[in-house]
Amino acid sequence: MPETTPVAVAKPRYPRSVPFIIGNEAAERFSFYGMRSILVTFLVAQFYNPTLNPALTTTAEAHANASTHFFVTLAYTLPFVGGLMADWFTGKYRLILSLSLVYCMGHLFLALFDTNLNGFIGGLILVAIGAGGIKSCVSANVGDQFDASNQDLLSKVYGWFYFAINAGSMFSTVLIPWTYKYYGAKWAFGIPGILMGLATIIFFSGRKMYVRVPPQGLNRNNLVNVTIYALMNAGKKKKGESILDVAKEKFDPEKVEGFKAVYRVMAVFFFALGFWAVWDQCLSEWVLQAAKMNLNINLGFTSFSVIAGQVSTVNTVFLLIMIPIFNYWIYPALDKMGLKTTPLRRLGFGLFLTALSFVVIALIQANIDNGGHPSIWYQIFAYFVLSAAEVLVSITGLQYAYTHSPISMKSTMNGIWFLVVAAGNLFTGIINGNISGGGIFSGLVGAKYYWFFVGVVAAFLVLFMFVAPHLKERSYIDHPEPLGAVAEEDKI
Numbered sequence: 001m002p003e004t005t006p007v008a009v010a011k012p013r014y015p016r017s018v019p020f021i022i023g024n025e026a027a028e029r030f031s032f033y034g035m036r037s038i039l040v041t042f043l044v045a046q047f048y049n050p051t052l053n054p055a056l057t058t059t060a061e062a063h064a065n066a067s068t069h070f071f072v073t074l075a076y077t078l079p080f081v082g083g084l085m086a087d088w089f090t091g092k093y094r095l096i097l098s099l100s101l102v103y104c105m106g107h108l109f110l111a112l113f114d115t116n117l118n119g120f121i122g123g124l125i126l127v128a129i130g131a132g133g134i135k136s137c138v139s140a141n142v143g144d145q146f147d148a149s150n151q152d153l154l155s156k157v158y159g160w161f162y163f164a165i166n167a168g169s170m171f172s173t174v175l176i177p178w179t180y181k182y183y184g185a186k187w188a189f190g191i192p193g194i195l196m197g198l199a200t201i202i203f204f205s206g207r208k209m210y211v212r213v214p215p216q217g218l219n220r221n222n223l224v225n226v227t228i229y230a231l232m233n234a235g236k237k238k239k240g241e242s243i244l245d246v247a248k249e250k251f252d253p254e255k256v257e258g259f260k261a262v263y264r265v266m267a268v269f270f271f272a273l274g275f276w277a278v279w280d281q282c283l284s285e286w287v288l289q290a291a292k293m294n295l296n297i298n299l300g301f302t303s304f305s306v307i308a309g310q311v312s313t314v315n316t317v318f319l320l321i322m323i324p325i326f327n328y329w330i331y332p333a334l335d336k337m338g339l340k341t342t343p344l345r346r347l348g349f350g351l352f353l354t355a356l357s358f359v360v361i362a363l364i365q366a367n368i369d370n371g372g373h374p375s376i377w378y379q380i381f382a383y384f385v386l387s388a389a390e391v392l393v394s395i396t397g398l399q400y401a402y403t404h405s406p407i408s409m410k411s412t413m414n415g416i417w418f419l420v421v422a423a424g425n426l427f428t429g430i431i432n433g434n435i436s437g438g439g440i441f442s443g444l445v446g447a448k449y450y451w452f453f454v455g456v457v458a459a460f461l462v463l464f465m466f467v468a469p470h471l472k473e474r475s476y477i478d479h480p481e482p483l484g485a486v487a488e489e490d491k492i
Contacts, residue, residue: 012150012152021142024199025138025168027198029164029165030192035107037176040065058435059436065429067121068284069426069429074132076421079132079135079136080416081133089217091214092137093141093207104193107193108193136418145211172195227247230245279424281428286312287312293368293376297376311379323395349392351389351457355458361450362450363447366447431452
């Protein structure tokens with residue numbers, strides 16, 4: 001019997017397009033976070049209180065904070081819209097390329113109109129449209145490049161993708177505040193624009209290598225249509241059915257089941273609003289607070305001073321350290337002790353840590369209000385606590401969106417998660433706008449402002465503790481049940 005030669009199994013290879021996508025993401029995140037790191041301090045110094053009048057400090061800072069949070073609101077509302085546009089009409093490649101050009105134009109406006117408020121606000125709107133519109137498409141574009149032959153490499157690529165995001169953020173939050181201090185606003189906003197131009201060139205250079213998933217056209221079986229139909233025909237609901245089940249008589253039953261999962265996950269996402277109403281303050285309100293603190297860092301063997309806008313860099317450093325610690329040590333250790341770290345428990349403890357970080361910030365501000373000049377180490381500790389909360393809330397939220405939604409709805413859930421970020425920033429923007437306009441919240445000055453947000457997060461936490469035991473969960477990873485099956489309910 002002749003011997004058979006074993007067939008060599010081809011080793012999975014990375015798609016040739018991947019380096020272009022990773023390089024594009026690193027440069028784009030550099031441009032976005034570099035601009036964000038100086039935005040609030042620039043708005044105060046250039047437009048809202050250029051004479052540094054102490055009597056205008058509270059109003060000017062609140063005005064700058066409001067503008068910043070409204071900018072973030074727009075940037076995180078548009079990923080949902082951009083995802084729909086790409087899926088229905090343009091495809092990811094065309095949308096990313098076209099909006100990247102809008103993004104570059106926005107940065108150009110920021111650099112050119114650094115003494116013209118209307119032109120500068122126009123630049124912010126263009127940046128928000130560019131950054132927000134492509135956000136949901138870029139990460140999905142990574143997955144599109146893989147097929148059955150190299151799916152095993154996908155998790156590693158997303159690891160590099162996340163590394164690119166944090167690397168771009170870390171370098172920009174060190175370099176751009178320094179550039180602003182020593183070379184002025186034109187260079188500080190111009191360099192992020194140059195990096196965004198580079199990001200666009202890198203992305204365009206890989207055009208012949210991308211796998212391009214064509215747009216699917218407008219789908220009548222969408223969330224809005226199904227929800228409106230179900231509400232208008234709620235009287236047809238049978239005992240034991242949900243309201244959305246009524247829509248199965250007109251729409252695809254499988255899609256309706258997917259939309260039911262969307263609403264279950266949105267019930268959990270509601271509590272993440274408490275986190276997102278305060279997180280972005282570490283890139284705005286906390287920066288203004290840092291400028292009033294002792295920015296000298298003494299490590300024993302050396303000491304140096306930092307710039308207020310650079311302090312947020314520690315958030316990235318803490319995240320890169322904490323993510324593996326939580327995933328490989330803390331979560332497994334608690335599970336072995338019988339304290340199962342369910343997504344809901346992580347979210348609840350994350351809200352607690354979020355409130356705690358703002359307690360620290362409020363105490364720092366109370367010291368400043370009384371004429372003190374506290375060390376920046378206290379704020380760095382607050383960043384440490386907030387970073388732990390971010391691992392527990394933000395990363396858990398993204399994981400929850402993926403595992404608790406059917407395949408057809410995973411992109412939609414990511415878009416809705418970004419809408420939660422936008423809603424949190426909108427709330428904070430409204431509060432700051434009211435303060436700057438002398439409204440009912442105008443008394444929230446100094447430490448009172450931060451204690452108010454401690455109360456906001458605490459309210460979400462208390463409500464969560466009452467509601468969480470009754471939230472229904474269905475993991476589509478652990479329980480891929482057939483259509484019509486009764487979903488298993490996991491309690492907190």
